[in-house]
Amino acid sequence: MGVQRWLGWLSGAIAGALLAWPAGSWALPSYARQTGEACVACHVSFPELTPYGRLFKLSGYTLGTAKLFPLAGMAQASVSHIGNTQGNDSAYPRQNGGVIEGGSLFVAGKISDHAGMFSQWTFNALNQNDGSQAFSGHTSIDNNDWRLTDHIAKPDLDLIYGLSLNNNPTVQDAWNSTPAFGYPYQSSHLLGAWGIAPPSTLIEGGLAQQVAGVSAYGFLNKAWYFELGGYRAAKGATSFLRSGVGVGQRLAGTNPYWRFAYSHDWGEHSLEAGTFGLDARVNIDPADGGSPTDRYRDLGVDAQYQFLSDPHVFTTQVSFIHERADWDASHLGVDVQNPGSDLNSFRIKGSYWYQRTYGLTLAYFSESGSHDSVAYPTTGSPDTRGYIAEFDYMIKPNWRVGLQYAGFLKYLGAGSNYDGNGRNARDNNVTYLYTWVAF
Numbered sequence: 001m002g003v004q005r006w007l008g009w010l011s012g013a014i015a016g017a018l019l020a021w022p023a024g025s026w027a028l029p030s031y032a033r034q035t036g037e038a039c040v041a042c043h044v045s046f047p048e049l050t051p052y053g054r055l056f057k058l059s060g061y062t063l064g065t066a067k068l069f070p071l072a073g074m075a076q077a078s079v080s081h082i083g084n085t086q087g088n089d090s091a092y093p094r095q096n097g098g099v100i101e102g103g104s105l106f107v108a109g110k111i112s113d114h115a116g117m118f119s120q121w122t123f124n125a126l127n128q129n130d131g132s133q134a135f136s137g138h139t140s141i142d143n144n145d146w147r148l149t150d151h152i153a154k155p156d157l158d159l160i161y162g163l164s165l166n167n168n169p170t171v172q173d174a175w176n177s178t179p180a181f182g183y184p185y186q187s188s189h190l191l192g193a194w195g196i197a198p199p200s201t202l203i204e205g206g207l208a209q210q211v212a213g214v215s216a217y218g219f220l221n222k223a224w225y226f227e228l229g230g231y232r233a234a235k236g237a238t239s240f241l242r243s244g245v246g247v248g249q250r251l252a253g254t255n256p257y258w259r260f261a262y263s264h265d266w267g268e269h270s271l272e273a274g275t276f277g278l279d280a281r282v283n284i285d286p287a288d289g290g291s292p293t294d295r296y297r298d299l300g301v302d303a304q305y306q307f308l309s310d311p312h313v314f315t316t317q318v319s320f321i322h323e324r325a326d327w328d329a330s331h332l333g334v335d336v337q338n339p340g341s342d343l344n345s346f347r348i349k350g351s352y353w354y355q356r357t358y359g360l361t362l363a364y365f366s367e368s369g370s371h372d373s374v375a376y377p378t379t380g381s382p383d384t385r386g387y388i389a390e391f392d393y394m395i396k397p398n399w400r401v402g403l404q405y406a407g408f409l410k411y412l413g414a415g416s417n418y419d420g421n422g423r424n425a426r427d428n429n430v431t432y433l434y435t436w437v438a439f
Contacts (some may be wrong), residue, residue, distance in 0.1 A: 030109050082429075207251070270304075347364075367385070378418060
C-alpha cells in the first residue's frame, strides 16, 4: 500500500468520525474543562506530563471545579505494515489494511476537594479469540487510578499526600519514565496478533488490569516523592478493576510495591531521578488461587529531563529494570531450563517539539537475560534490541497524526534466522501510521 493510499484511508476515517460526533464534542477533554487550562498546560503530548500536569495528578485530579459529568473520549485509527511476510500473508491479518483500532471512554475528574479519579474503559476492535486470525470487538476496563488526597502548605513545608487505588503497577506514577505511561505511547495493536512479542519484565504491563493495588504517597516540597503500597489479585469488591479481562497472571497474597524519586524544576527545566520496584508471587495456574507460585523481584531505576519553552520543547526519559524470577519446580524441563533466571529491560528516548505542533522522537530499547535452551530453543537467548523513529503532527492540541517506524536489530537472541526457519530480526520491522483524537 502506497503512502498516498494510507493517508487517504486515514483522512476518510477522520472525516467519518468528525461527521459522527456532535459539534459540541470538540470541547477540551474533561480535565481541561475542569481546570480551564489548555491541554498543553498538563501535557507535552498526551500522555507525557508537564510539571503542572504532574502536580494535578498528585493532587488527586482535584484542581479546578468539579463537573456534573466528568466524561471524555478517545478514538484511534491506523495502518500497519510488516517488513516481510515471507509469503505467508495469512499469518499477518490486516497487513496494509486500514483499521479502526477502537476507543476509550474516560470518567475522569474531581469528585470532591479531596477525591478524584481517572477511570478508562476501552473498546478494542482488534481483539482476538483463541489465537485465531479473526478479530472481534471487546469492551473491558483499562487503566484506573482513584485517589484521596490532602495538602499541607506552610512557609517551610509543602506536602501533598494521599492514597491511590489502581489496577496497574506504575499507572499512578507522575513521570513518564516508568512502564505504564512510558514510551512508546502508541504502537501498532497488530504486533501481538502477528506474534511479535519480545520478553518483558512483569512490571512492564504483566499485571495490568489483573490486580488491585493500594498505595500511600507523599510529595514533599515539590522535590521528594515517596510511595509504598501493595497489590493483590482483583477479586471480590475490587473485581471491577479487571472487568472484561481474562486472568492471565494471578497474584498470591499481598505483594509490595515501592517508588522513590527526587524532582527539581527551575525555569524552563525539569529533572527527575528515582527508583521503583515490585516483589510479586504469581500462581502458576491463574485459575487456581491455591496453586504453587513463581516469584518475581523487579527493581528499576529511571530518570527524566524536560526543557519546556516556546517554541522549542525537548524531553528525554531513560529506565533500566532488572528482574529476578524464581520458578516453581513444575516448570523445570517443561518451559524453563533453570530454577531461576534474570531479565534486563533498558529504554531511552528523546523527543523534540516545535511550537507544540511538530514532533520528532528517537528511541532505543533492549532486553537481555539468562541463557535458557528450553524457553528459547533456537537461540537459547531472550536478547532483543531495536529502535523507534516517530514523526508527529498535532492538528489540534487533542488530535494527533503520527508516523512511527520500529526496527529490530536483534530478536530473541539473533539478528538472522532467529526461529530456525530463515526469519530475520529486521523482518519484524513495523511501519505504523495512525491518528489519535481525544474529545
